[in-house]
Amino acid sequence: xxxxxxxxxxxxxxxxxxxxxxxxxxLALDGVSLAVQQGELLGIVGPSGAGKSTxxxxxxxxxxxxxxxxxxxxxxxxxxxxxxxRSADLAxxxxxxxxxxxxxxxxxxxxxxLVLGLENxxxxxxxxxxxxxxxxxxxxxxxxxxxxxxxxxxxxxQRVVIAGVxxxxxxxxxxxxPTSALDPRGKSGLYELxxxxxxxxxxxxxxxxxxxxxxxxxDRVCWLEDGRVAAIGPPEEVLGRPAESAAGVLRxxxxxxxxxxxxxxxxxxxxxxxxxxxxxxxxxxGWVEGD
Amino acid sequence: MTIASFYVPRDSRYRRLSAPTxxxxxxxxxxxxxxIGQPMLNLALVGLVAVLLWLAAIPRSVVRTFASVLRTLIPxxxxxxxxxxxxxxxxxxxxxxxxxxxxxxxxxxxxxRFTAIVLAVPLILAAMPQQDLVAALRWLHLxxxxxxxxxxxxxxxxxLERDVTLIRDAQRSRGVELDRGGIRVRLRGLASVxxxxxxxxxxxxxxxxxxxxxxxxxxxxxxxxxxxxxxPSRLDWMLMLGSIAALLGIFAFSLTxxxxxxxx
Numbered sequence: 001x002x003x004x005x006x007x008x009x010x011x012x013x014x015x016x017x018x019x020x021x022x023x024x025x026x027l028a029l030d031g032v033s034l035a036v037q038q039g040e041l042l043g044i045v046g047p048s049g050a051g052k053s054t055x056x057x058x059x060x061x062x063x064x065x066x067x068x069x070x071x072x073x074x075x076x077x078x079x080x081x082x083x084x085x086r087s088a089d090l091a092x093x094x095x096x097x098x099x100x101x102x103x104x105x106x107x108x109x110x111x112x113x114l115v116l117g118l119e120n121x122x123x124x125x126x127x128x129x130x131x132x133x134x135x136x137x138x139x140x141x142x143x144x145x146x147x148x149x150x151x152x153x154x155x156x157x158q159r160v161v162i163a164g165v166x167x168x169x170x171x172x173x174x175x176x177x178p179t180s181a182l183d184p185r186g187k188s189g190l191y192e193l194x195x196x197x198x199x200x201x202x203x204x205x206x207x208x209x210x211x212x213x214x215x216x217x218x219d220r221v222c223w224l225e226d227g228r229v230a231a232i233g234p235p236e237e238v239l240g241r242p243a244e245s246a247a248g249v250l251r252x253x254x255x256x257x258x259x260x261x262x263x264x265x266x267x268x269x270x271x272x273x274x275x276x277x278x279x280x281x282x283x284x285x286g287w288v289e290g291d
Numbered sequence: 292m293t294i295a296s297f298y299v300p301r302d303s304r305y306r307r308l309s310a311p312t313x314x315x316x317x318x319x320x321x322x323x324x325x326x327i328g329q330p331m332l333n334l335a336l337v338g339l340v341a342v343l344l345w346l347a348a349i350p351r352s353v354v355r356t357f358a359s360v361l362r363t364l365i366p367x368x369x370x371x372x373x374x375x376x377x378x379x380x381x382x383x384x385x386x387x388x389x390x391x392x393x394x395x396x397x398x399x400x401x402x403x404r405f406t407a408i409v410l411a412v413p414l415i416l417a418a419m420p421q422q423d424l425v426a427a428l429r430w431l432h433l434x435x436x437x438x439x440x441x442x443x444x445x446x447x448x449x450x451l452e453r454d455v456t457l458i459r460d461a462q463r464s465r466g467v468e469l470d471r472g473g474i475r476v477r478l479r480g481l482a483s484v485x486x487x488x489x490x491x492x493x494x495x496x497x498x499x500x501x502x503x504x505x506x507x508x509x510x511x512x513x514x515x516x517x518x519x520x521x522x523p524s525r526l527d528w529m530l531m532l533g534s535i536a537a538l539l540g541i542f543a544f545s546l547t548x549x550x551x552x553x554x555x
Contacts, residue, residue: 066501091505102453103498106446108422115518120507122514129518150449164506 009078011172011203012036012059017073019054019063028054030227032073036205038171041198043214043235044207045251046224052207053176055224059205060174061090077172091117094172095165099180101157105149110141110160113149114167121168135167139193155186162193172203179210191217215239215253215270223251236274240267297416301348310419310427312527316343317414319534324407326541328555330396333403340410347418357413364409365402372398421445423521430521439508451492458487 017032029051036042036059044052057063061082064071075082077093098104107113114135118128136142139159144152149160158178165173175194179187187210195217198204208214214221214235221238223231231238240256252260252268255275259268269275305313320343324336344354378393415424425442429435459469462483469480503509523531544550 062501062505066504086504091507096501096505098498098502100495100498102450103495104502106443106499106503108420108425108442108446112422116508117506119516119518122516124516125518125520128516148449150446168506 009038010035010076011038011040011078012205013074013076014058015074015076017055017058017071017075019058019069019071021054021067021069024069027227028069029058032058032224032227032229034222034229034232036203038078038203039198039201040219041194041204041206041217043211043218043221044205044224045209045211045214045221045239046230050224051227052224054227056096056174056176056205056207059172060094060096061085062096065090091168091170092121093170094174095168095170097158097161097165097173097175097178099177101154101161101181102150104161104164105157107149107164109145110147110149110152110163111145113160113164117164117168131167131169135163138166138197139163140189153186154181155183155189158182158186158190159193162190166197170202172205173197175204175206177207177209179208179213187213211239211251212253236267236270240270242266297353297413298420299350299353299417301350303346303348305343305346306348306418308530309521309523309527310423311430311521311523312530313347313419314415314424314427314431315531315534317411319538320411320414321408322538323541324404324411326538326545326554328397328400328404329553330400330403332554333400333407336407337403337410340407340414343414344410347414349413349417353413353417354410357409360409361406364405368401368405369398372401426517426519426521429517435515450495451488454488454491455484458484458491461487 013035015033017029018027019029020027032051032055044055046052054063057067058075061075061077063069065082065085077090080093082090105113107116111132114132115128118131123131136145139162141156141159141163144156144160149157152160158181162173162175162178173194179190182190191213194204194206198219206214206218211221218235220233221231221235222229223238239252242252242256242260253270255272256268256270259275259278260266264278269278320336320340324333327333327336373390373394374388376394376397377389377391379396380392381389382392382395383390419427421442425438425445428438428441462480463469467480467483468476469484472480541554545554
């Protein structure tokens with residue numbers, strides 16, 4: 001078990017991160033600097049090819065530990081540099097969940113999936129049992145413990161992957177588009193889980209295209225473009241203000257786009273609840289055509 | 292049916308044995324079949340395998356699947372031995388081919404030997420889940436990396452199957468002919484499945500290797516623990532030691548002049 005960390009501690013600090021994949025001409029990340037606090041839920045958004053997945057790999061320590069390329073700058077995870085560490089060692093601090101759950105499963109049963117990393121960490125069976133029970137509890141997977149993970153639904157598979165990472169009790173959880181294979185119910189369940197984890201002190205970084213959900217759940221949002229941080233801040237600041245382009249409008253949640261069309265003052269509402277408050281006073285009897 | 296789906300849950304006294312015992316008994320039978328070349332003794336081994344299959348409550352459908360392998364194997368073995376091995380009395384001459392009593396004897400013995408070996412395989416694959424098989428290998432102190440590779444190989448089968456089905460369906464929907472036409476058309480169709488399969492698999496392997504690394508599989512830690520360690524009972528130990536003793540006995544006997552005469 002990791003020692004408790006006081007709230008407000010800096011979990012991740014990236015300083016002038018530059019990375020070019022081996023054989024590539026362009027920089028995937030070009031001078032990214034940001035900090036994430038412990039217990040924070042940070043969403044990373046941006047167009048395809050902006051460097052979101054590369055940033056996730058940097059935050060999880062996979063770059064430079066595992067992925068080959070030219071790396072510059074410094075990544076600190078709880079004050080500890082990721083340079084010179086193997087990803088097996090970094091797993092005690094940070095857990096990574098990728099987009100395709102099928103590629104992350106290796107166990108023949110769900111239990112085996114959860115146990116393998118703990119066995120390799122030399123934990124005694126009693127502690128393994130406790131951690132497995134906790135991970136199953138958090139991810140609500142009790143009823144599939146003995147099943148083959150390959151026989152489960154997409155949402156359940158993704159939860160098994162997350163349970164496998166959580167069983168290792170990392171302080172930071174980095175997820176790269178984990179909801180792409182999930183139905184709306186599966187997405188909601190996953191975001192509830194991530195919010196709960198963040199409230200319990202786990203630092204959560206999520207790369208996501210679904211800005212509507214990030215607007216609702218993230219503490220802060222980082223907008224990435226061409227390998228650079230274009231904007232970072234609370235969701236209403238980043239997603240509720242249009243940039244000086246059509247693309248800048250399109251990156252906003254739909255309720256914010258509607259507010260923009262209605263010529264309301266920015267920052268626009270970014271959640272349905274907030275939009276109902278803002279638009280509420282404009283809706284009066286007879287306002288809707290045909291009433 | 293695939294290797295991944297051979298396991299059939301049933302309850303029987305044999306099934307309740309520990310995983311190492313359920314691995315050791317069929318392996319002992321297979322090894323014995325390799326050592327023995329006498330048809331009557333091989334027939335006795337086939338009988339023993341049949342009894343074990345019954346005790347392990349292996350469904351007939353699974354046995355039939357494995358027996359279907361023998362439908363191809365036995366004619367090949369029989370023809371090969373009777374044509375190419377000449378010893379003893381000539382029983383039949385067909386042109387330049389002489390079928391001898393020695394060749395026929397060898398063919399029958401080898402057929403029975405392979406029957407025992409092939410039918411013993413479901414005792415491993417159908418009587419215990421894959422994770423028990425891997426646990427048994429680990430219990431037998433096989434190097435961890437080898438056990439992990441076996442588990443990983445078993446694990447990739449359903450994924451590969453799914454990928455192949457998906458790619459075949461996708462290519463069919465694009466008008467690629469996979470099931471009809473001449474050899475050239477079929478080969479072109481096969482390439483249209485194999486190439487995307489390789490691309491998908493390589494991409495997935497990259498992620499998988501990162502995940503495996505992050506789970507500490509490659510870490511050099513001699514203290515790696517067992518969550519569910521097989522715990523053989525007294526009966527298990529008796530059966531395992533009995534299997535090993537029987538094998539050693541057969542092996543030692545096969546080295547003697549009497550053994551060479553009786554077993555081969």
